[in-house]
């Protein structure tokens with residue numbers, strides 16, 4: 001029988017990495033590994049890395065320096081600690097990681113987590129194990145599902161990966177290189193996973209993928225299902241009250257998906273739809289394959305379908321060749337749409353991408369100044385969107401205790417955190433809340449009905 005060992009996983013980056021980290025610990029559970037919250041007492045340390053942000057690889061190497069010291073301390077006490085690097089940096093750097101950081105025992109690419117038990121055994125036997133292939137078999141067919149206890153421990157909301165990889169090749173992005181070509185999971189596998197989550201008390205599921213609305217997984221009849229069809233199917237799973245999906249590409253906002261926002265009450269009225277720039281010249285240089293007018297058309301059809309839709313986006317400022325006029329076009333697009341929030345970043349070249357080879361890079365000081373102006377505009381819109389919620393009453397799904405005693409925190413349909421003075425027995429329930437106050441990032445409210453009624457009515 002396998003003895004108990006402890007695994008510590010540190011996740012960097014997006015929700016897909018958080019999901020992958022959970023699936024790694026689920027896969028290691030039958031091998032006798034239990035999750036620990038601290039690296040200090042772990043027998044296996046996994047860094048699940050992200051390559052989206054600037055200097056991602058350098059940050060991983062610096063974190064590995066800290067992990068090597070923990071490994072040395074453990075060795076001085078006759079305890080063997082294994083260090084694994086997973087995720088997009090592992091995929092991009094491969095064996096180079098072991099060369100630069102010999103304390104690393106395992107390098108595992110994002111499509112190979114199901115091989116972790118074998119890689120651990122190989123590293124224990126041979127010293128190192130590296131696997132960054134793009135395998136022909138689907139990791140999801142082999143990754144263990146979470147136990148009921150693990151699902152319960154993770155709360156009432158869950159992420160489920162339905163799609164991975166990307167074929168779009170935006171010129172700033174490494175995803176097509178680190179995650180490979182677009183693939184979608186079969187609908188019945190996703191449905192079975194969502195049913196298990198619902199059975200463990202999860203009531204909100206967010207479907208995730210690098211390009212989630214390009215989903216085209218096989219349906220039970222063997223024919224490809226669209227994301228809309230999948231959502232419609234999952235909305236019928238008993239116990240699932242709320243559905244969301246992220247991240248989407250404007251080109252893949254199909255008519256049936258737009259209609260689903262009108263027809264499916266479980267599909268929440270919030271959409272993250274990155275546009276990156278408001279200038280057609282820059283959108284073409286980014287190889288986004290759509291124009292500003294295409295994006296505005298999608299937004300207008302979405303709002304026709306669901307008038308209260310809250311919209312968010314990603315923006316990159318200072319892409320090579322961006323002029324003041326191009327940037328002004330981004331600001332005017334923000335003005336035209338009115339976002340409930342958005343993420344904005346300065347462009348920084350990613351090795352291996354076409355954008356990194358462009359010669360007309362924008363000066364850092366110019367990027368910083370433009371980012372400052374854009375963030376000011378977005379913050380203003382977010383504050384306005386939140387202010388508009390005061391005195392309104394809507395359903396909140398309570399997820400966890402708040403920072404102060406007697407307070408619990410949930411999410412509005414528009415994904416804003418909502419803090420309410422209410423009994424903790426409401427965690428996991430949906431209750432009607434009237435918003436009384438707002439700050440830039442949060443809403444504060446009061447239960448619109450007595451707790452007993454609210455809980456019964458959820």
Ligand code: SF4
Pocket residue numbers: 166167168169170173174175176210211249
């Ligand atoms: S669509 Fe998204 S994931 Fe795909 S290349 Fe463009 S930015 Fe990257």
